Amino acid sequence: EVQLVESGGGLVRPGESLRLSCAASGFPFNDAWMSWVRQAPGKGLEWVGRIKSKSDGETTDYAAPVKGRFTISRDDSRKTLYLQVNSLKSEDTAVYYCTTEWGSAMEHWGQGTLLTVSS
Amino acid sequence: QAVLTQPSSLSASPGASASLTCTLRSDINIGPYRMYWFQQKPGSPPQFLLRYNSDSDKHLGSGVPSRFSGSKDASANAGILLISGLQSEDEADYYCMVWHTSDWVFGGGTKLTVL
Numbered sequence: 001e002v003q004l005v006e007s008g009g010g011l012v013r014p015g016e017s018l019r020l021s022c023a024a025s026g027f028p029f030n031d032a033w034m035s036w037v038r039q040a041p042g043k044g045l046e047w048v049g050r051i052k053s054k055s056d057g058e059t060t061d062y063a064a065p066v067k068g069r070f071t072i073s074r075d076d077s078r079k080t081l082y083l084q085v086n087s088l089k090s091e092d093t094a095v096y097y098c099t100t101e102w103g104s105a106m107e108h109w110g111q112g113t114l115l116t117v118s119s
Numbered sequence: 120q121a122v123l124t125q126p127s128s129l130s131a132s133p134g135a136s137a138s139l140t141c142t143l144r145s146d147i148n149i150g151p152y153r154m155y156w157f158q159q160k161p162g163s164p165p166q167f168l169l170r171y172n173s174d175s176d177k178h179l180g181s182g183v184p185s186r187f188s189g190s191k192d193a194s195a196n197a198g199i200l201l202i203s204g205l206q207s208e209d210e211a212d213y214y215c216m217v218w219h220t221s222d223w224v225f226g227g228g229t230k231l232t233v234l
Contacts, residue, residue, distance in 0.1 A: 104167065105216075
């Protein structure tokens with residue numbers, strides 16, 4: 001069974017940084033392209049970015065609102081996906097979901113972790 | 120103008136069928152696009168429903184009832200999620216998604232009410 005478990009969210013002040021994690025199991029993590037998707041309170045889904053597998057170059061793509069501030073990385077030995085979020089703004093407040101492109105795109109989702117940016 | 124446009128809300132009766140549309144911006148031809156559909160209930164993460172490009176290129180998510188199906192309306196430049204035999208448990212938000220110029224793009228979502 002595919003499982004994705006996000007962690008690391010919390011309350012931070014504008015301008016601060018945080019690292020979110022996503023622990024994966026139940027599928028060949030090292031072969032999977034992985035994405036982060038966020039959802040602001042009461043709003044729709046917004047793709048944040050993705051990372052390809054190491055065999056596909058481990059390249060990353062980011063949505064325009066986060067490019068240059070957010071960094072996605074992965075540790076295949078730990079089967080863990082990361083999202084480093086820097087220079088946080090109030091508009092980054094959202095539930096952050098980890099999802100996989102293994103199989104069909106975004107066929108599996110974690111429960112999400114809430115990041116609140118407020119002074 | 121947004122890449123994907125969904126009506127904000129839709130109501131339908133139990134047992135009826137509901138057709139949820141997702142329209143691509145007029146300068147983007149839906150022809151080659153795979154469209155993905157997700158269901159989200161309050162307090163829960165999104166759930167993958169299906170992917171549809173054509174009748175020969177489609178995929179229903181694991182455990183998703185066959186009451187859910189996808190199609191395209193080329194004349195409307197839109198993807199369609201059809202839910203037949205509506206049940207109260209189908210009341211949820213529904214999102215469409217496509218891969219467009221190096222980005223995954225979501226529609227704004229449709230709130231489906233079953234009453």
